[in-house]
Amino acid sequence: MLAVVAAALLAGSIAPASAIDFAKQQALAEKGVRYLESAVPGSGDTNVAREMLVARAIFKHRIDDRHPKVAAAVALARQVMADPVHENHKIDELGLSLTLLAELTPPQPAVRGNEHQRLCKxxxxxxxxxxxxxxxxxxxxxxGDILLTRSALLAIWWYQGDEAADDSPAERACNWLLLTQSPAGAWANHSKDPGTDVRVPPEQTRLAPFVAGVSGLYIAADLLHFEQERTFSSPFQSIEPRKPTTTVIDPARLWHALDLADRYWAANAHADAGKLQLDYLHSLERYYAFRDHVRGHSVPRGGPRWYNDGVELLARTQAPDGHWASQANSFGPATDTALAILFLYHVRRDACFGESCRP
Known part of the structure; x- marks a missing residue:
């Protein structure tokens, strides 16, 4: 289903395309959300990651924290934290739980201390x-697991918002990502810190772990306030970049690693086109969103081409009942549908296209 992908989507072009068709975006999301609202979980199973993704996708569209699926996911997160069996719960499930709760509870002082916020903490x-x-x-x-590290960093980013926070977790993760990047700019699924400042080629690199690695590095960079000056169409308009909050990470080394990764992507983006899946599409959205922000890209109000091409891809591949499903290694139609909706809502909740953007 997802074998044919527009070249601009893979290349990550921010060149403007035609203006975003919000009616199409809303129609796709509405159809997908209706499927999720009617979907029944597998017999007897409780998949924490799936339930958090489904609840977050519904919340993005409905903006209703009392929606039954959202309320059920919050109750599940509370249950997970209360059950001693889950003391060593999977990192991706903890990360997705925190991401949902952080969206339900924006980090403004007025809401600090409420029930959601205590659970977030x-x-x-x-x-x-x-x-x-x-x-x-x-x-x-x-x-170390590259996908779990990215998942943890993204959850930390959602939780911290723009508040001052302990930089140590992001510093340590950033350093690990720098040390485990291959000389070519890629990452493997699992990597061991070589213990030196010399890059060691990983045993195997593929585009899925690469996208997790590069998006994780950009998230860490954003958490530590590394960013370039944002410029706009007017030569007299710009936004001064924030100053890094850390002295632990060498700026030159970080920017070199990001440059190396972006070049690797530009040279290899086509390689996995036939294997593109919805979790991969969602990972690409995270990469592009954080890259555009950290790099200071002024994203056209009509939307970057990669986003518009992604919407077209989803329009072509949505099933009549509203769900999406990857061809191979699918996590199931509910998870795949939630990931597709989260991609669609890049423009609505995670970022804006224009002159003031946040991932």
Whole structure:
């Protein structure tokens, strides 16, 4: 289904396309949300990651924190934290729980201390406690996991918002990502800190872990306030970049690593086109969103071409009943549909297209 992808989507072009068709976007999301609202979970199973993704997709569209699916996900997150069996719960499930709760509870002082915020803090503390000494995250005692590290960083980003926070987790994760990047600019699924400042080629690199690695590095850069000057169409208009909040990360080294990764993507983006899946599409959205923000790209009001091409792709591949499903290695139609809706809502809640953008 997803074998044919527009070249601009893979290249990450921010060149303007035709203006975003909000009616189409809303129609696709509405149809997908109706499917999620009617979908029944698998017999007897409770998949925390799926329920958090589904609830977040519905909340993006309905903007209703009392929606039954949203309320059920919040109750599930509370149950997970209260159950001692879940003390070592999977990092991706903790991260998705925190991301949902952080969106339900914006980090303004007026709402600090409410029930959602206290639960957010509990999950955040557990994620931080699970960070490995080398700065990565993993679900067992094996090597650092690139996907879980990105998931943890994204959850931390959502939780912290624009508030001053402890930089240490982001610094350590950033350093691990710098050390495990290959000389070509890529990452593998699982990597071990080589213990030196010399890049060591990983055993195997593919585009899915690469996108997780580069988006994780851009998220860490944003958490630590590394960004370039934002310029606009007018030569007299710009926004001064924030000053980095850390002295632990060498700016030159970080920017070199990001340059290396962007060049790797430009040279290899076409390689996995036939295997593109919805979790991969969602990861690409995170990469492009954080890259555009950190790099100071002025995104056209009509939307970047990669986003518009992604909407067209989703319009072509939505099933009559509203769901989406990857061809291979699918996480199930509910998860895939939630990921598709989250991609659609890049423009609505995670970012704006124009002159003041946040991922």
């Amino acid at each position: 509990q999950i955040y503390d557990r994620i931080i406690a699970r960070q490995s000494p080398d700065g990565s995250w993993r679900n067992d005692s094996g090597r």
